[in-house]
Amino acid sequence: MDFQEKFFQHGGVSIKYLEKGSGETLLFFIGGGVRVATYNRTLNDLSEKYHIIAPELPPFGDATVPKEIWGWEDYGNFFSEFVKFLNIHNLTIAGVSFGGGVALALAAKSASVKNLILIDSAGKSSGYSKVKFQYKYFIEKTFFDLAHYRNSALFFLLVKDFLANRIEKFFQWPRIAKIIRNVLFRDFEDLSKIKVKTLILWGDRDEVFPPKLAQSMNKEIPNSTLQLVNGNHDWSFFRHKELSYLIVRWLENK
16 A cells, blocks of 8 residues: 555645554654655565654744744644544654654644653754764765765755755745744753653764763653664665664563
């Protein structure tokens, strides 16, 4: 069965989301800067066990760029409405990088969330200057990916989609950049409010969000477990079967 493409609109912001599979619902928030279809391999793997719902993240991909400069609370409010629209309770949510920050915001807002999985997640400021953050993200991370995954079709898919997003939203990029800075350079303030069981998966060589941030989250989120994985910030994208295995194992044995 192919993915079903569906749409949701709230407060002037519209998103596309993909849906596939059956069983317990896993709401999966992708990383920032790309379309949700870029994560099809990961979503396919997970749909073998779960009912997968994966939305686009404003302001990226085919989602609307919000008129306001969103913060984490705005993401929490928007996706709380999305969960109400879906009318699904007792769901697991997972998020990668930027999407991890969105998952945090939703977990702090919605009583429908019963499990949380954070993968090299936003939510704690790295403490890097803007210039250093850009170096880590665009240069250091890219060279690591080239060294380890350059023969993977996924590498070129990731680069192609990221560049396409920049070109298609060229004139909106100043507002997009403000939204990115407004969330990635600030700590999420409600970590202690997250009471659900939480798995934190993190690359031990993450350039963008160093492992010390994962350790800090692990201390602040009361019911959390941290597992470091050999890899950089993008390990979960390229090693999607390993990611799926770790998620399924934790959900089945927690």
